[in-house]
Each structure stands twice: as C-alpha cells, then as structure tokens.
Amino acid sequence: MARLPDSFIDDLLARTDIVEVVGTRVPLKRQGKEYAARCPFHDERSASFTVSPTKQFYHCFGCGAHGTAISFLMNYDRLEFLDAVDELARRVGMEVPRDTRQNNEDSGTRDLYAALDAAAQFFRRQLAGSDKARAYVARREIDPAIVERYAIGYAPDGFSGLRDALGTDPRRMQLLERAGLFSKNDKGSVYDKFRDRLMFPIHDRRGRTIAFGGRVIDPEDSPKYLNSPETALFHKGRELYGLWQAKQANAKLERLVVVEGYMDVVALAQYGVSQAVATLGTATTPDHAELLFRNAPDVYFCFDGDRAGRAAAWKALESVLPRMKDGRQALFLFLPEGEDPDTIVRKDGAAGFDMRLREAMPLSEFFFAEMSKDVNLGTLDGKARLAERCKPLLAQIPEGAFGDLMKQRLAELTGLGARAEQPAPRAQVAPGKGVRQSPIRTAIAALLQQPSVALSLALPLRFSTLQQAGVRLLTDMVLLVHSRPDITTGAILEHFSQDEQGKALPRLAMAPLVDATVATPLDERVLDDADKREQTFRDAIARLNIQAMQARREELQARLATLDQAEKDELRALLRATSGLPSQDV
Known part of the structure; x- marks a missing residue:
C-alpha cells in the first residue's frame, strides 16, 4: 500500500480536534486541561480513558489503548486506515492526495470493483422485471x-x-x-455461474460489492446456496455476509449474531434484529473470529442443535478461544430441531428471539460440557483425562481474568491446581525513596509532552553514539522534530506506532514528568511551564552527553599507544571537559 505523505498526516492531525472526534462517540468530562471517560474499548467502572487536546491523542491507563484521531476511528468505528483518513479529511475540508488513492487501488482492481457493481445492478433490474422472482420474494415475506x-x-x-x-x-x-461470475465447461464454453437464483451481494468493509451468494428458487435445484469462488477481492474465510449493513444500522455494535444462511440474516433484520451476520458456506475461521470481535464485544453463535450444528459450534469455539481477551464474550444458541432464525423470528418476533439469546450458553459452559462428554469425573483417571484435554486449549487464552477463571473452573472439576498462584506482592517504595528516573526516559517524556524542546538542540547529537537502550529512539525523535518543527505529540506517536521501541511512548506521553536527578515527581506546575519542561529536557540531554564523552574518553584511553594526532587532541579535550566527573555518571 502506498504511504500517505508525512506532511499530509501532520496537517490532518493538526487541523483535527480529537476531543470533538471522540466526544461525538464517547461522553467526555473535563478534568483540568484534559478530558476523561470510561474506556470504550474495555469494560470498567471508573474513568481511566484520557483525551488530551494539547497532545492530540488518547490513552487508557486500564487496557493500554492509545493513539490519534485516526487510530480512534479505526478502533471505534472499525474503519480501515484509508477510510479513517478519508473521514477526518472530509471533516476538516482536506483532500486525500490523488496519487495515494490511485496507488492503493490499481486500475485492474478498480475495474474489478466496477464489474461487480455492474453485475449487482443487473441482478437488481432482473428482480424487478421477473414475475417468478418477485413471487418468490413475496412468498418468503421479504x-x-x-x-x-x-x-x-x-x-x-x-x-x-x-x-x-x-x-x-x-x-x-x-x-x-x-470476478467469479462465469463458469467454463470441458469444451471451454463460458456461461453464467449464477442462474435462476435469488442473489445476495457480499460487501467489503467499505460497502463495495466483492462477491455474490445465490439461493435456489426452485426447491428441486441444488446446491441450495452457491457462492462466488475465491478471487483477488474475495476470500470467504475472511468475510461475513451482512456486516456492512449491520454497521450502517447501528451507531455502535454491542453484539453480533452469527447465523448460517443469507435468508436468516435478512429475516432477522426485517424483524428488528439488525446485528446478524453469516459465514459464507464455511466454518468459522480465525479471521472471522478476529473480524467479529473487532466489531462487537459480544458474539452469539446461532446453530442447529443437531450433531452437525454442535460440530460447527465447536469449530467456532476453537477459533474464538485464542481471542478471548477480557471484556469479550462468546455465547452459543442451539435451536430446536426443524427451526432456524428465519422461522423463529417470524413466529416469536424480535422479543422472542432476544429472549433466546439471553438464555444462550456461555463459552465456558459449552467448552467444559463438550470436553467432559465421555469422561467419568467420578474417577481419578477421568479427572486426569479432562485436565490433559483442556490444558492445551486453555493455554491459548490471552492472559487476563477470563483465562484465570477458566483454569480455576478446571481446577474445581479435577482438583488439580485448586489453589491459584498468587502474584508476588509489588515492592513498596518508601516515601522519599523513589527510584531515580533515567535521563533517556526523562528526555523522551519531556519531548513527547512538548515536542518543540528538541529544537533547542544543535545537530549532530553527541549522545547518539551511546550504546544504550532507547538512544536510537530518542535520536530519531529529535531528528523527526527538526525535520517537522510543528509536529504534535499525536503525530509523533503515529509516526512511531510501528516501531518496536515506540510501544512505550503513549504511557510516557501521559506520565508525570520526572527530573532525571531526583526520585520524586516534579511539582505539577512543571507540566504547565514550557520553560521548566525545556530545562528538564536539556538537563537530561546534558547528562547523556556527559555519558557519551566519558565513553569516548575511555575508548581512546584503552588504545592510547595507537592514537593518531587528531585522536590525541580529541582525548586531551575530553579529559578537560570531564575532569572532576566520576567515571560513570548515571
């Protein structure tokens, strides 16, 4: 994918008011110079989600979610990067660079989208003009x-x-x-793939047609459902039918209901259950699971109660288990024989269907019911068998409360490891005995909280020669500010979002600024005083420069006998500059 110019992203973020963007979706309360709310990305009772208008980014001290207005839209509205940029650009009256659009979608891809859209329009015209098709739609009460x-x-x-x-x-x-719309016989003759079928366009996350599903009208025909083959645009294991419509119908998706057929999705939507989606003739895949949870915290899998339905449910469980982070729920609804969501919602209405969803089986219950089916828990051998079966699967659950409770439940069933390990108590720091902040950490934090402080440094940077963790990141940050003097905190975080060392930056941007020479946080006024922030930054850089001079002095002294004249002159200058300093200044 072609990268948007840094200057465009900087300008976009500078013109965007992140408080306005977040505040239209999450109720914010002013706290001093910042805004706070309960985090929209995880369940919590107290407000640990902070939005900074001066730094133009958000951070949650609970779950660690953080980013700029762009990443907020990507995570909250479930938009792709370019779509989030488009949304912000429209708000502030900017135009996304034309060459970026063209590079992100080559002409072949655009033509493929256009062909599929033309096919969708053709099928819609055919429905309007076919008595047979319209009679079927009326018979199905759509x-x-x-x-x-x-x-x-x-x-x-x-x-x-x-x-x-x-x-x-x-x-x-x-x-x-x-586009997958033709088939070819053994003689090489090409013919329409879909014939005499009700057609359901499948849309991507931007609402573009990427494939079709076709349902037979004549019950004697087969197969009942026929999907487009895999193409450059369509991979059935990664897409969900109806997700685009569900997102359009709901400002925020609190849940998604996974059903088996297109008609189930359509019938549920007609009766007011607008959160239904369907897999595309395949079992629930890990990509499906990721897509589901990226769009809603609660996912209900609705299957037949027969053997095939429970097997499909187990495949879904295997896909969602490694993605069960805290705050997510997966539940399983098994329908009576001969029933499907279409028939149930028409008979009982949305309220009746919701009642069934409220009685759905939690993942934990389904998991242990299936794993202990043929196990005699009345014997030690049976308990051992259950433990061995469960442990590999439970190990896939991300760290957190849900994983701990699942292991606790296994312990209750088997008696193994019944006493959960207690975390080691955190070391308590006595008042006034805090740990000293490293100069690198102090300098990075000060720069993040006021990027312009980096402009006070002359290039080249003496400390950049230090072989210490964080030096490369600090050097890159200073050079970035010199190249883009008006850059904001949010834009810096965006720039380093893919950098492995950059993962710690959001916390530093929100943490109290700490002097490199003492253990206690500076007075709160330091955060509001640009001169003091700059002085704190310069003091930290001065300490790093001293370390760099000492390291260079020791390097030259170690090979004194082989120094040339220029290096000898350099060593004399370093000895004068570092005289009276300890050999290691930390």
Missing part, C-alpha cells in the same frame, strides 16, 4: 425495504443472461470471469 437495504437481486434462468448484458467485448468478458 419487505421491499429489506430488498433495498441488502441490494437483493435475481440471476435469470439461462446460460448467458449476464454475459449478453455485460460481456460486450473480450476485455469485459475477462473482467467478469476474474
């Missing part, structure tokens, strides 16, 4: 508004309806074939 919302269409009977309408030249034929 409202016109739902037909419109999901862009439902009809593929006419016959082998060349789509081909004759859209495949007007060899290039168009090739595009439609690449």
Whole structure:
C-alpha cells in the first residue's frame, strides 16, 4: 500500500480536534486541561480513558489503548486506515492526495470493483422485471425495504443472461470471469455461474460489492446456496455476509449474531434484529473470529442443535478461544430441531428471539460440557483425562481474568491446581525513596509532552553514539522534530506506532514528568511551564552527553599507544571537559 505523505498526516492531525472526534462517540468530562471517560474499548467502572487536546491523542491507563484521531476511528468505528483518513479529511475540508488513492487501488482492481457493481445492478433490474422472482420474494415475506437495504437481486434462468448484458467485448468478458461470475465447461464454453437464483451481494468493509451468494428458487435445484469462488477481492474465510449493513444500522455494535444462511440474516433484520451476520458456506475461521470481535464485544453463535450444528459450534469455539481477551464474550444458541432464525423470528418476533439469546450458553459452559462428554469425573483417571484435554486449549487464552477463571473452573472439576498462584506482592517504595528516573526516559517524556524542546538542540547529537537502550529512539525523535518543527505529540506517536521501541511512548506521553536527578515527581506546575519542561529536557540531554564523552574518553584511553594526532587532541579535550566527573555518571 502506498504511504500517505508525512506532511499530509501532520496537517490532518493538526487541523483535527480529537476531543470533538471522540466526544461525538464517547461522553467526555473535563478534568483540568484534559478530558476523561470510561474506556470504550474495555469494560470498567471508573474513568481511566484520557483525551488530551494539547497532545492530540488518547490513552487508557486500564487496557493500554492509545493513539490519534485516526487510530480512534479505526478502533471505534472499525474503519480501515484509508477510510479513517478519508473521514477526518472530509471533516476538516482536506483532500486525500490523488496519487495515494490511485496507488492503493490499481486500475485492474478498480475495474474489478466496477464489474461487480455492474453485475449487482443487473441482478437488481432482473428482480424487478421477473414475475417468478418477485413471487418468490413475496412468498418468503421479504419487505421491499429489506430488498433495498441488502441490494437483493435475481440471476435469470439461462446460460448467458449476464454475459449478453455485460460481456460486450473480450476485455469485459475477462473482467467478469476474474470476478467469479462465469463458469467454463470441458469444451471451454463460458456461461453464467449464477442462474435462476435469488442473489445476495457480499460487501467489503467499505460497502463495495466483492462477491455474490445465490439461493435456489426452485426447491428441486441444488446446491441450495452457491457462492462466488475465491478471487483477488474475495476470500470467504475472511468475510461475513451482512456486516456492512449491520454497521450502517447501528451507531455502535454491542453484539453480533452469527447465523448460517443469507435468508436468516435478512429475516432477522426485517424483524428488528439488525446485528446478524453469516459465514459464507464455511466454518468459522480465525479471521472471522478476529473480524467479529473487532466489531462487537459480544458474539452469539446461532446453530442447529443437531450433531452437525454442535460440530460447527465447536469449530467456532476453537477459533474464538485464542481471542478471548477480557471484556469479550462468546455465547452459543442451539435451536430446536426443524427451526432456524428465519422461522423463529417470524413466529416469536424480535422479543422472542432476544429472549433466546439471553438464555444462550456461555463459552465456558459449552467448552467444559463438550470436553467432559465421555469422561467419568467420578474417577481419578477421568479427572486426569479432562485436565490433559483442556490444558492445551486453555493455554491459548490471552492472559487476563477470563483465562484465570477458566483454569480455576478446571481446577474445581479435577482438583488439580485448586489453589491459584498468587502474584508476588509489588515492592513498596518508601516515601522519599523513589527510584531515580533515567535521563533517556526523562528526555523522551519531556519531548513527547512538548515536542518543540528538541529544537533547542544543535545537530549532530553527541549522545547518539551511546550504546544504550532507547538512544536510537530518542535520536530519531529529535531528528523527526527538526525535520517537522510543528509536529504534535499525536503525530509523533503515529509516526512511531510501528516501531518496536515506540510501544512505550503513549504511557510516557501521559506520565508525570520526572527530573532525571531526583526520585520524586516534579511539582505539577512543571507540566504547565514550557520553560521548566525545556530545562528538564536539556538537563537530561546534558547528562547523556556527559555519558557519551566519558565513553569516548575511555575508548581512546584503552588504545592510547595507537592514537593518531587528531585522536590525541580529541582525548586531551575530553579529559578537560570531564575532569572532576566520576567515571560513570548515571
């Protein structure tokens, strides 16, 4: 993907008011110069989520979520990077660079999207003009508004309806074939893949048509559902039918309900359950699980209660288990024989379906029920077997309360490891005996909280020769500010978001500024005094420069016999500059 110019991102973030962006989605309360709220990215009772208008970024001291207005939209609105940039650019009246758009979507890809959109429009026209298709839609009691919302269409009977309408030249034929809309027989003859089927366009996260699902109208035909093949735009293990519509219908998705068929999604939406999605003729994959939880904290899997349904549910459990971070829930609803979401919601309405969801089986209950099916927990051998079965799966759960409780439940069932390990108590620091802050950490924190302090340093940077952790990052940050003097804290964090060492920056940007020479935090007034912040930064840099001079002096002294005249002169200057200083200044 082509990278947006740094200057454009800087300008975009400088013009964007992050408090306004976050405040339209999360209720913020002013606290001094910053704003606070309960974190929208994890469950909490107290407000640990902070938004800084001066630094133009947010940070949660509870779960660690952090970033700029761009990353907030990506995480909260579930937008792709370019979509988040587009959204902010529209708000402030900026235009995303045209060459970036073109580089992110080459002409072949754009043509493929256009071909699929043309096919979707063709199918919709065919539905409007087919008595047979409209009679089927009426028989299934699908409202016109739902037909419109999901862009439902009809593929006419016959082998060349789509081909004759859209495949007007060899290039168009090739595009439609690449889009998965044609099939080819052994003789090489090309014909329409979808024939006499109700057509359900599948949309990507930007609402673009990327594939189709077709359902038979004549019950004698098979297969019942037919999906587009995998293409350059469509990978069925990564997409969910109805997710685009669910996001459009809900300002914030509190839950997603995973069902098996397109008609189930459509029927639920018609009766007011607008959070339903369906996998595309495949079991729930890890990519599906990640996509589900990226869009909603609670995921309900709705399957038949027969053997096949429970097997599908177990596959879903295996995919979600490694993604069960704290604050997420996975639940399983098994339907009575002969019922599906379509029939239930038409019979019981949205309230009846919601009642069933409230009674859904939590993942923990389903997990231990399945794992202990053929185990006799009345014997030591049975308990040992259950423990051995469960441990590899439980080890996949991310660290946190849910994983701890699952292991505790296993301990209750088996008697193994019943006493949970208690974390070692944190070392208590006596008042006035705090740990001294390193000059590197102090300098980075000061620079983050007031980037302009870096402009007081002359280049080249003496301390950059130090072989210490954090020196390379601090050097890069200073050079970044020199190259972009108006850069904000948020833009610095955005720039280093992919840097391994940059992961600690958000906390430093929000932490109380600490003097490099003492153990206690500076007076709160330091945070509001630009001169004192700059002095704290310069003091930390001075200490690093002394360390660099001492290291260079010791290096030259170690090879004194082989020094040339220039190095001898350098050593004399270093000895004068560092006279009276200890050999290691920390």
